[in-house]
Amino acid sequence: MIDKKLFAGARLKRLRKDLGLTQVRMAADLGVSASYLNLLERNQRPLSARVLIRLAETFEFDLKAFAATPDQSTLLSLREAAADPAIEHIGLDVQDLKDLADAHPRAAQALIQLHQSHRGTASDLASLADRLDDRRGLSDTGEQPLQQVRDMLQAHNNYYEELEEAADVFAEEAHLDRADLFGGMQAYLLQVHGVRTRILPLEVMRGSLRRYDRHSKRLALSELLEAPARQFQLAVQIALLELRDLLDQMVMKTDLPSRVSRRLYRMALANYFAAALIMPYEKTLKAAQDLRYDLESLRRRLGVSLEQLCHRLTSLKKPGARGVDFFLLRADLAGNITKRFGGKHFAYAKTGGSCARLAMWHANERSGEILAQAIALGDGTRYFTLSCAVRVPSEDDPRIRAQRILMLGCPAEEAAALIYADAWDSKSMLSEMPVGLNCRLCERADCASRAFPPLQKRLYADETKRAAVPFAFNA
Structure with missing residues (x-):
């Protein structure tokens, strides 16, 4: 148990309400008084090791849920929201945002989503104004679908067990030869799906790297693609043909709001399957550990590109x-x-x-x-x-x-x-480069590389000197 005192009143209160318990009932289950539980919920007392263990034993939940801290992505999104001109005058500092994310995570996510929606609306309005000004027609545009898919991948921590299993099962059932993976997948597409694969010149592909014709059952790959990329595109096509039902089920489980975002997510899942098929989990992990993540050696052993x-x-x-x-x-x-x-x-x-x-x-x-x-x-x-x-x-x-x-x-x-x-000496701070997320969100006062002043600091000017850093502000 760490020495730092753990104050988790909001999480404790939320757990009690989710369980439908009164303070008196939960206090009795934990072997403490109702007044003491009240103090815990109001962060007037820290959670002791005894109470934590009793919580875990009585209500069967993971202790890490109470020790967890907000992830960096959540805190950054909150900082971006707090720096928005609409609310920056309130002056929410980093500690305010950490407290919000820690005590009221759902409220924090609501603020983040509200800010993203506000920013997306502002961006769409600006784009619309540009088009009207240029007297051009309207079309579906915007970065929101891409961001929604990225957020969905991040919500899964970029790991999908069902796709890993599907890749292993397919490789075994298709009897793929790892020494000629491209040839094996090409033969499988022809024998099972009647799909013929051809490598076509740049001028024929006209800007496409992969093109599949459902009617003629022809798959065309651009000559621009190098061997690892051709292999990957074959695997993507196999995913779209073989895993149609699984991909549809995985997409339907999401709350992605638009057809575009759902299609983008489906393609992301097909790409994930392709990577899992070409680089099997256990083989890749063992090679990575054996080679200590030497990227060049690992790339050559697996026969893939660095990216x-x-x-x-x-x-x-x-x-x-x-x-x-x-x-x-x-x-x-x-x-x-x-x-x-x-x-x-x-x-x-x-x-x-x-x-x-x-x-x-x-x-x-x-x-x-x-x-x-x-x-x-x-x-x-x-x-x-x-x-x-x-x-x-x-x-x-x-x-x-x-x-x-x-x-x-x-x-x-x-x-x-x-x-x-x-x-590198991991215990020494001397060799570490101090960085920020970007200039507007970074509050380091001594950075000569700064392009913009921080949003939440007040600038001041001194005509008697020219400092080494481009902006002077209250640290």
């Missing part, structure tokens, strides 16, 4: 057989975050850019290298990250290879499992 491998590593979260708790960010050269996985611990700001101190923004200068960096956020959370630049063929011009930037990271306490962390 495919990084995606897969974020999903190794099977209870009882977990890998390192990775998250992944993918960005373009303009600094836009184009993909994220496993961001329960490390959240990124959905608006306002990122932090210039992250090594990922230097990966393009050192193409082919994997840049290791230990970072520390303003709230004291620490991570170990691996960044690299990868090149993919451009659909516009096959002579040009577009650049993508990947950042794979994990909590600092898990970094010892990585070969890249051997030279």
Whole structure:
């Protein structure tokens, strides 16, 4: 038991109400007085070890539910909401938001959803105004469906047991040869579904990487795709044909509001199956542990691309057989975050850019290298990250290879499992780079890389000096 006192009155009161108990009844079950329980619920007394154990034994719930703290993604979303011009004058600080998330998690989620809805409406109105101004027609647009799917993946911590099992069962029943996975899947599609696969020139594909014609039962793959990507697209097509009912059931269990978001989620699930089929869970986890997550060696052993491998590593979260708790960010050269996985611990700001101190923004200068960096956020959370630049063929011009930037990271306490962390002293704070989520949400006063002042700090100007940092504000 940790030494820190645990005040969880709101969670205790919510548990009692969910169970339909009065204070007198619950107090009797716990062997305490009703007045003492009242003090616990009002955070006038901390929960003792004896009461916690009695709670677990009497009501059969996980003690971690009372020791849990709000995840980073929730706190970041609350900070973004508090910084909104509509309510920033209230002056909610980080502790206020932590208290809200801890004591009233459902109210915190309500505030987050209200802010996201407000922001989405404002964005849609601005986009609509632009179109009306340009006298163009209206069409379905907006980032909300993408964000809704990302949030759904994060809610599942990017792990789907039913898809892992489906991939294992299919591989066994289809008798796939791991030495020629592409050939095996190609033959299966032809023999079972009557689908013929062809690799077609760029000019024939006209901007598509994969195209399936239901009537002629022809699957076309672009010549732009390299071997790992062709293999992956075959696996995606198998998921869409073989797992139609399972995918539909999984989508129907969600509360995604639009047809677009549901279709996007369905495709995300098909992609997950493809990764699980190409990189079986147990084989991938064992190889990762044997090689200590040496990304290049692991990629070659599994026969996949670096980006495919990084995606897969974020999903190794099977209870009882977990890998390192990775998250992944993918960005373009303009600094836009184009993909994220496993961001329960490390959240990124959905608006306002990122932090210039992250090594990922230097990966393009050192193409082919994997840049290791230990970072520390303003709230004291620490991570170990691996960044690299990868090149993919451009659909516009096959002579040009577009650049993508990947950042794979994990909590600092898990970094010892990585070969890249051997030279890093995890107990020392000296080698860690202080970073923020983005300039508007970061309150570090001594950052020379800052592009904008923080939203919740008051600027001041001193004409007698020019400081090394671009903005002066009350720390």
